[in-house]
Amino acid sequence: MHELIYFESPGFAEVSRFFLDLSGVEWKNTVVDWDGYVALRNAEELPHGYLPVIKTPNGTLAESNALLRYTGALAGLEPKDLHVRAKVDELVEVINGWREYFTPTFRIDDLEEKVAAREQMFVEGGSMDKALKTISRIYSESSTGWLANTDDMTIADVKAFIDTFMLFSGQFDGITPGMSSNYPVLMQFHDWMANDERIKAYYREAEGLRWVFKPGAFDRF
Ligand SMILES: N[C@@H](CCC(=O)N[C@@H](CS)C(=O)NCC(=O)O)C(=O)O
Known part of the structure; x- marks a missing residue:
């Protein structure tokens, strides 16, 4: 257990x-x-x-x-081949890097200051803008749809999906769901992941903040 x-x-x-x-x-x-x-x-x-x-x-x-x-x-989503696994880990670390930008904003008490700090990260060339464009590029370069160019989903895909779209759930002051529309390729990645049968089944009955993981979640923005 x-x-x-x-x-x-x-x-x-x-x-x-x-x-x-x-x-x-x-x-x-x-x-x-x-x-x-x-x-x-x-x-x-x-x-x-x-x-x-x-x-x-x-x-x-x-x-x-x-x-x-x-x-x-x-869950069987860690590649057996060591090189492929390292590639997956490389992507996991790239995504972890975002935490280093974002986490310090939780310690800003003043709301206006916190919102301003976060907004700054999402302007063109800001740290989160660059991070999201990196994932967009990696997705657009994949010939299989999976970020590490694997035959099936890996932990990197799930981490990228969950960590990215959670950002736009509306739970973080200064980051609105509508800001996601600046990243059209990321939205294609959302469609790819949210429509995967495993993800779709897991979030079918989900409520609250988890709306972001459902197919078509961002269509209205
Ligand atoms: N490096 C840890 C950090 C975990 C972490 O920061 N957890 C938060 C919740 S998201 C926590 O336990 N906070 C309690 C506290 O700050 O005292 C990890 O990745 O698991």
Whole structure:
């Protein structure tokens, strides 16, 4: 039995939730609020003090990117070939790089200042604008549709899909769903991923912030 513990939001755990679901292993999705997180931390149940974690039959695993690879492997979406796997990891790291731009904005208390800092990242040539254009380029260069040019979906595709479109869910001050329309190739990637049968099935009944992962989600913007 596996137990994934995280907040309700997609955040840092969504890819692993999807992979666990796809894997067919027996797993439990435990959702905690802030008090629940603090209780786990105080009980020293979080190896590095953060969520998400996964309790496995062999002990607790932490760090979202370790969980991504572990659950991706359980789901059979980690390539066997080492070079291809490294290529996939390269893309995962490119996407992780965005966090370094975006995460510091969570620490800006003043709302206007926070919005201005984020908007600046999305103007032409801004850090997020460049990052989104990089993924657009990688997608347009793929001959299979999968970002690492693989025959099937890998963890890089799912991470790119989830991390990118979560940005436009409206949950982050200063970033509106409509801003996605500046990235037409990214929208093609959205269509490709959201219409994959595995993704479509997982998000069919989804509500709230997860509207962004459904087919046609951004058509009205
Ligand atoms: N490097 C960690 C960071 C995880 C992280 O920042 N988790 C946040 C929730 S998204 C958290 O636990 N925050 C609690 C806190 O800041 O005290 C990972 O990738 O898993």
